[in-house]
Amino acid sequence: MLREIKVYRDLMGANDEWAGRTRELLAAKGVALFNLIGSPGAGKTALLEALGARWRPKPAWAVLEGDVETTRDAERLQRLDIPVSQLLTGGACHLEAKLVHHALKDLDLDALELVFVENVGNLVCPAEFDIGERAKIAVLSVTEGEDKALKYPLLFREAQAAVLTKTDLLPHLNYRLESCLEALAQVNAQLPVFQVSAATGSGLEPLTGWIADRLRETKAPSSAQARDR
Amino acid sequence: MLREIKVYRDLMGANDEWAGRTRELLAAKGVALFNLIGSPGAGKTALLEALGARWRPKPAWAVLEGDVETTRDAERLQRLDIPVSQLLTGGACHLEAKLVHHALKDLDLDALELVFVENVGNLVCPAEFDIGERAKIAVLSVTEGEDKALKYPLLFREAQAAVLTKTDLLPHLNYRLESCLEALAQVNAQLPVFQVSAATGSGLEPLTGWIADRLRETKAPSSAQARDR
Numbered sequence: 001m002l003r004e005i006k007v008y009r010d011l012m013g014a015n016d017e018w019a020g021r022t023r024e025l026l027a028a029k030g031v032a033l034f035n036l037i038g039s040p041g042a043g044k045t046a047l048l049e050a051l052g053a054r055w056r057p058k059p060a061w062a063v064l065e066g067d068v069e070t071t072r073d074a075e076r077l078q079r080l081d082i083p084v085s086q087l088l089t090g091g092a093c094h095l096e097a098k099l100v101h102h103a104l105k106d107l108d109l110d111a112l113e114l115v116f117v118e119n120v121g122n123l124v125c126p127a128e129f130d131i132g133e134r135a136k137i138a139v140l141s142v143t144e145g146e147d148k149a150l151k152y153p154l155l156f157r158e159a160q161a162a163v164l165t166k167t168d169l170l171p172h173l174n175y176r177l178e179s180c181l182e183a184l185a186q187v188n189a190q191l192p193v194f195q196v197s198a199a200t201g202s203g204l205e206p207l208t209g210w211i212a213d214r215l216r217e218t219k220a221p222s223s224a225q226a227r228d229r
Numbered sequence: 230m231l232r233e234i235k236v237y238r239d240l241m242g243a244n245d246e247w248a249g250r251t252r253e254l255l256a257a258k259g260v261a262l263f264n265l266i267g268s269p270g271a272g273k274t275a276l277l278e279a280l281g282a283r284w285r286p287k288p289a290w291a292v293l294e295g296d297v298e299t300t301r302d303a304e305r306l307q308r309l310d311i312p313v314s315q316l317l318t319g320g321a322c323h324l325e326a327k328l329v330h331h332a333l334k335d336l337d338l339d340a341l342e343l344v345f346v347e348n349v350g351n352l353v354c355p356a357e358f359d360i361g362e363r364a365k366i367a368v369l370s371v372t373e374g375e376d377k378a379l380k381y382p383l384l385f386r387e388a389q390a391a392v393l394t395k396t397d398l399l400p401h402l403n404y405r406l407e408s409c410l411e412a413l414a415q416v417n418a419q420l421p422v423f424q425v426s427a428a429t430g431s432g433l434e435p436l437t438g439w440i441a442d443r444l445r446e447t448k449a450p451s452s453a454q455a456r457d458r
Contacts, residue, residue: 039268040352040381041373068353070380091383093322093353121381122353123269124297124322143372143395144270151299152269152350154320166372172401174428199403 015129018097022104022132029109032218033117034211035131037155038139039148040121043165043198045073047139048116050198052080055208059113059215064103066095066119073118083107087117094126095119101132113215123148127155134214135160138191142166146179149187156187161194161210168197244358247326251333251361258338261447262346263440264360266384267368268377269350272394272427274302276368277345279427281311284437288342288444293332295324295348302347312336316346323355324348330361342444352377356384363443364389367420371395375408378416385416390423390439397426 026033036044048063062083065074074086085103087095100117107115117133119126127136138159140148143166149156156162162184170177177195184193192210196203255262265273277292291312294303303315314332316324329346336344346362348355356365367388369377372395378385385391391413399406406424413422421439425432 039270039350039373040377041268041370068381068383070376072376072380093351120353121268122322122351124349124351125354141270141372143370143398144268147299147301148269151301152297154297169372169398169401172398 015097018101019130019132022097022101025101025104025109026115026132026134026218029112030219031109031112031115032134032211032215033104033115033132034214035117035119035126035133035136036139037119037123037126037136037159038121039123039141039144042121042123042139042141042144044118044121044139045076046198047163047165047196048077048082048118049080050196050201050204051208052077052082054201054204059212060111061114061116062107062112064100064115064117066117068092068120089120093120093122093124094129095131096129097131113219114211123152123155127158134218138162140164140180142170142173142175142177142180146176147183149180149183153187156184156191159188159191161192161207163207164193164195165198167195167202168199244326247330248359248361251326251330254330254333254338255344255361255363255447258341259448260338260341260344261363261440261444262333262344262361263443264346264348264355264362264365265368266348266352266355266365266388267350268352268370268373271350271352271368271370271373273347273350273368274305275427276392276394276425277306277311277347278309279425279430279433280437281306281309283430283433288441289340290343290345291336291341293329293344293346295346297321297349318349322349322351322353323358324360325358326360342448343440352381352384356387363447367391369393369409371399371402371404371406371409375405376412378409378412382416385413385420388417388420390421390436392436393422393424394427396424396431397428 038044063077064085064087066087068089071086074084077084087099087103136159138155194207267273293314293316295316297318300315303313306313316328316332365388367384423436
């Protein structure tokens with residue numbers, strides 16, 4: 001009897017092809033896509049809620065919410081009038097580029113400057129998948145401990161910014177902020193780290209400033225490239 | 230030109246074969262294996278530290294620490310004289326049964342009653358992989374929010390117990406404990422939930438009692454089965 005053989009196409013190759021199409025589409029429209037990645041409960045949705053409530057003047061934005069099941073996070077954002085679509089992976093632990101591409105094509109990209117993708121809560125797998133983003137943003141809460149960058153380094157190597165969330169809880173934790181920052185620098189010395197509290201709004205401004213700089217580059221890529229030289 | 234085709238064997242089938250071998254081996258030795266699964270920073274290692282420090286009389290135990298990279302968690306346990314081996318997945322987001330099997334065979338199983346596997350920090354993928362455990366134990370911290378059982382239901386459906394950690398932080402959080410317990414019950418009405426604080430030791434006793442009951446069943450499987458009838 002023949003042994004059962006499963007055959008897959010080159011899934012990663014297909015993913016990168018869709019990511020490439022997304023990058024072209026967004027470049028043509030001058031829209032920046034940010035891929036928020038962090039553990040379950042790291043505070044990704046709360047960060048988006050805080051940006052929705054406090055960012056002024058806010059660029060024209062939309063959110064794509066990635067989840068294994070349920071539309072709970074999308075409903076949270078909808079309550080704040082943030083334009084949001086829900087991407088359900090049906091059990092998969094990360095978003096793939098094809099699903100993101102189709103969801104983006106349903107948005108009115110001509111009216112947008114910025115799209116956040118909130119990836120499935122997972123510090124490992126989503127970092128491996130390009131979805132055509134301008135930048136991956138790592139979201140890490142202080143309640144997860146100081147050493148996560150060392151233990152799950154891929155995301156922090158790939159990310160162009162890190163957001164350290166729930167800083168309002170620091171007085172109640174046995175937490176050495178210095179150790180966390182050292183771990184992040186050890187994995188990626190170029191990584192800007194934004195310390196924020198979605199609960200109090202503290203620290204949001206440097207983060208929105210960084211995002212606004214990326215938006216200006218996206219709208220005028222040639223001049224940004226010229227400046228980088 | 231031929232399109233590149235990647236061919237895999239039935240990986241899940243091979244995993245289940247190794248899990249079956251582990252189950253046979255541990256049944257023959259009367260050793261219970263518990264698979265601790267939770268997000269990065271959910272407090273799995275801290276729970277093991279607290280058990281090491283406070284569980285009296287403690288069964289003869291060992292820990293297998295699963296991580297993507299680094300031996301940091303194993304070192305934490307070694308400092309407390311907890312017998313520990315480190316399993317590195319080399320980037321993979323979960324432990325597979327074969328690696329666990331080989332690590333178990335290197336332990337002196339005749340001298341042990343209990344082995345904990347601390348899986349890679351991940352609320353999604355490890356739940357899909359049988360490693361030959363007696364039970365999966367879901368570890369969820371109160372800082373992750375109330376709705377995680379609904380958003381990541383597979384683990385909580387598969388688990389035979391849940392440990393809700395970091396309860397000492399409840400006074401500082403905007404957290405409805407009732408909502409979390411309702412979400413857990415909605416996903417798995419039979420799931421016992423143990424509320425613990427590794428920092429204070431609060432709530433460990435009901436958990437160790439539950440584990441001790443499972444150990445008694447493992448040592449005398451026929452009588453436990455008779456009792457269940």
